[in-house]
Amino acid sequence: MTATTFPSPVAPAPVAPAPxxxxxxxxxGYAVGDALAVTWRNLLAYVRLPELLVFSTxxxxxxxxxxxxxxxxxxxxxxxxxxxVDYLMPGxxxxxxxxxxxxxxxxxxxxxxxxxxxxxxxxxxxxxxxxAGRTMADSVRNVFVMVLITVVGFAVGFRIxxxxxxxxxxxxxxxxxxxALSWVVATIGLGAPNGEAAQAAIFPMLFxxxxxxxxxxxxxxxxxxxxxxxxxxxxxxxxxxxxxxxLGQPVGWGVAAxxxxxxxxxxxxxxxxxxxxxRAA
Amino acid sequence: MTSPATTPAxxxxxxxxxxxxxxxxxxxxxxxxxxxxxxxLGPNGAGKxxxxxxxxxxxxxxxxxxxxxxxxxxQHPQAxxxxxxxxxxxxxxxxxxxxxxxxxxxxxxxxxPRAKLRPRADELLDRFGLTDAADRTAKTYSGGMRRxxxxxxxxxxxxxxxxxxxxxxxxxxxxxxxxWQVIGELVAEGTTLLLTTQYLEEADRLADRVAVIDHGQxxxxxxxxxxxxxxxxxxxxxxxxxxxxxxxxxxxxxxxLGLGARLDGSxxxxxxxxxxxxxxxxxxxxxxxxxxxxGLAVREPSLDDVFLSLTGHRTEADDPPGDADSLQxxxx
Numbered sequence: 001m002t003a004t005t006f007p008s009p010v011a012p013a014p015v016a017p018a019p020x021x022x023x024x025x026x027x028x029g030y031a032v033g034d035a036l037a038v039t040w041r042n043l044l045a046y047v048r049l050p051e052l053l054v055f056s057t058x059x060x061x062x063x064x065x066x067x068x069x070x071x072x073x074x075x076x077x078x079x080x081x082x083x084x085v086d087y088l089m090p091g092x093x094x095x096x097x098x099x100x101x102x103x104x105x106x107x108x109x110x111x112x113x114x115x116x117x118x119x120x121x122x123x124x125x126x127x128x129x130x131x132a133g134r135t136m137a138d139s140v141r142n143v144f145v146m147v148l149i150t151v152v153g154f155a156v157g158f159r160i161x162x163x164x165x166x167x168x169x170x171x172x173x174x175x176x177x178x179x180a181l182s183w184v185v186a187t188i189g190l191g192a193p194n195g196e197a198a199q200a201a202i203f204p205m206l207f208x209x210x211x212x213x214x215x216x217x218x219x220x221x222x223x224x225x226x227x228x229x230x231x232x233x234x235x236x237x238x239x240x241x242x243x244x245x246x247l248g249q250p251v252g253w254g255v256a257a258x259x260x261x262x263x264x265x266x267x268x269x270x271x272x273x274x275x276x277x278x279r280a281a
Numbered sequence: 282m283t284s285p286a287t288t289p290a291x292x293x294x295x296x297x298x299x300x301x302x303x304x305x306x307x308x309x310x311x312x313x314x315x316x317x318x319x320x321x322l323g324p325n326g327a328g329k330x331x332x333x334x335x336x337x338x339x340x341x342x343x344x345x346x347x348x349x350x351x352x353x354x355x356q357h358p359q360a361x362x363x364x365x366x367x368x369x370x371x372x373x374x375x376x377x378x379x380x381x382x383x384x385x386x387x388x389x390x391x392x393x394p395r396a397k398l399r400p401r402a403d404e405l406l407d408r409f410g411l412t413d414a415a416d417r418t419a420k421t422y423s424g425g426m427r428r429x430x431x432x433x434x435x436x437x438x439x440x441x442x443x444x445x446x447x448x449x450x451x452x453x454x455x456x457x458x459x460x461w462q463v464i465g466e467l468v469a470e471g472t473t474l475l476l477t478t479q480y481l482e483e484a485d486r487l488a489d490r491v492a493v494i495d496h497g498q499x500x501x502x503x504x505x506x507x508x509x510x511x512x513x514x515x516x517x518x519x520x521x522x523x524x525x526x527x528x529x530x531x532x533x534x535x536x537x538l539g540l541g542a543r544l545d546g547s548x549x550x551x552x553x554x555x556x557x558x559x560x561x562x563x564x565x566x567x568x569x570x571x572x573x574x575x576g577l578a579v580r581e582p583s584l585d586d587v588f589l590s591l592t593g594h595r596t597e598a599d600d601p602p603g604d605a606d607s608l609q610x611x612x613x
Contacts, residue, residue: 121338
C-alpha cells in the first residue's frame with residue numbers, strides 16, 4: 001500500500017435505507033461462495049497443523065495393520081472363500097470415515113468456544129456456510145485418507161474383485177454416509193461447551209456403531225441379541241453394500257439402502273444442526 | 282440528546298432478554314446519534330454483552346425493540362449485518378490462519394468484491410501495524426496484536442456502525458493505548474460506535490456519552506464529564522498512622538471543609554469537587570489539627586466509585602458467581 005491518505009472506512013453520514021429498498025442479495029445467493037470460503041479456511045488448518053493430518057491418517061493405517069496381521073488370522077468368516085484382507089478393507093474405510101466425522105463436531109465446538117461462530121453470525125454470510133464448509137472440508141480429507149488406505153491395503157494384499165467402477169461407487173457410498181454423520185456430530189458439537197467435551201460426547205456414540213457392526217467381524221458369530229442391533233444399524237448396511245461391491249458379489253438393495261440411510265440422516269439432523277447453529281451463541 | 286431531525290444510528294427501546302432464571306436485560310433504552318460514541322459501562326454480568334449480541338443479530342430479544350440505522354434487528358437481521366462491524370471480547374481470529382488470510386476470510390464472507398479484497402486487507406493491516414506479521418499465523422500473535430487483527434477484520438467491509446465489546450480487557454497498558462488511538466481515529470472519520478467497557482477511563486477517553494448499566498438496567502446516562510461531576514470529581518486516598526487518627530481526620534474534614542469521607546481502618550477516602558485545589562485545603566486542615574497522613578494518593582474516580590455512588594454497592598461484591606454473560610455461553 002502506498003496510499004498516503006486512508007479512504008474513510010465509513011460511508012459518510014450514514015443514512016438509514018428504507019427497509020423495502022435494501023439491495024442485499026438474498027443470503028442463499030451467497031450460499032455456495034460462503035461455504036467454499038469456510039471450506040478453504042478449514043482445509044488450511046490441515047496445512048498449518050500437519051499433525052492433524054498425520055493423526056487422521058496414521059490411525060487408519062494402524063487399524064489396517066492391526067486387523068490384517070494381529071487379529072485377522074483369528075477372525076472367522078461364514079464364507080471361508082473370502083480372504084480376510086478383502087473382507088476387512090471396506091470395513092476399515094467405513095470406520096475411518098465414521099471416526100473422521102467426529103472432527104466436524106469437535107471443530108465446531110472449538111470454533112464456538114473461541115468466539116469465531118459469534119463473529120460469523122454477525123456477518124451477512126449464508127447461515128448454512130459454517131456447517132456446509134465444515135462438512136465439505138471433511139469430505140475432502142476423507143477422499144485423501146481413502147486413497148491412502150487403498151494404497152496401504154494393496155501393499156498388504158488387498159485386491160478389488162468387483163472392478164474399479166464398483167470400487168468407486170463403494171467409496172461414494174461411504175463418503176455420502178460420512179457427510180450424513182457429520183450433521184449428527186455437528187448437532188452434538190454445537191451443544192458442547194468446548195472441543196474436549198464434544199469429543200467425550202461423540203466417541204461413546206461412534207464406538208458401538210463402528211464395532212458392533214460387520215466392519216471387522218462376521219455378525220453371525222455375535223450373540224443373538226447383539227445381532228439384532230448389529231445387522232440393522234446403518235454402519236453395517238453401508239459396510240455390507242461397500243463390501244459386496246468390492247468383492248464383486250450381488251449387492252441387491254444394499255446401494256439403495258445405504259443411500260436411503262444417508263439421506264434420511266441428513267433430512268433429520270441437517271435441520272437440527274442448522275437450528276442449533278442459529279440459536280447457539 | 283438528539284434533535285427530532287436526526288434519526289439515531291442505534292436505537293434501543295425497552296429491550297428485555299432472559300436466560301432461564303437470569304434476567305440479563307430488564308428493559309433498557311439507548312440512543313446513539315450518527316457519528317458519535319456511546320460507552321456502555323458496567324461490571325461483568327451487567328448485561329452489556331447481551332445488549333451487543335442482540336444489536337448484532339446474534340441473539341433475538343425477548344421484548345422491546347432494537348434498531349440499527351432504522352432497521353429492526355429482529356425483522357431485518359440480514360440487512361443489519363451488512364451495516365455493522367463487531368469485535369467481540371474473545372479476539373475471534375482463526376489461529377491457524379495468517380493475519381492476511383483472516384482478513385481475506387472475513388472479507389469474502391462480508392461479500393467484498395474480490396478485486397477490492399486484497400488492497401483493503403493490505404490497507405487495514407498497514408493501518409493496524411500488522412504488515413510485518415501479516416504472513417505469520419495468528420497463533421504467534423500477542424494479545425494486543427490479536428485484538429488489532431480482530432478489529433481490522435471487523436472493519437473490512439467499511440461498516441458505518443461498529444460494536445466493540447470490551448476491546449481492551451486483558452491488554453497491557455501500551456497495547457490498550459495503541460488500540461484507543463486507532464479507535465479514536467475511526468470515530469474521527471465518522472463511524473458510529475457502541476463500546477462496552479468495565480473501565481471508566483476507557484469510556485472517558487473514547488465516548489461522547491456513557492450509559493451505566495447494572496443488573497440489566499441503565500442506571501445513569503450522560504457525558505463522561507457529567508457522570509464524574511456527579512461523583513464529585515477527584516478521589517483523595519489518605520492513610521493515617523492509626524484508626525483513631527483517621528477518625529479524627531474524618532471529623533476534622535467534615536467540620537472544617539464540609540467534606541464527607543469514607544473510613545476504613547486507618548484509611549480514608551475523600552471525594553473532592555475540584556481536584557488538586559481542594560487537596561491543598563485538605564492537607565492544611567489536617568496540618569492545623571496536627572494530623573500527618575502517612576500515605577496520600579489523588580486519583581480519578583474508578584468505575585467502582587461510580588458504582589458505589591450510583592447503586593450503593595461495589596461492582597464485584599454482590600455479583601452472583603454465574604453471571605449472565607457467562608451463563609448464556611453455557612446455555613447454547
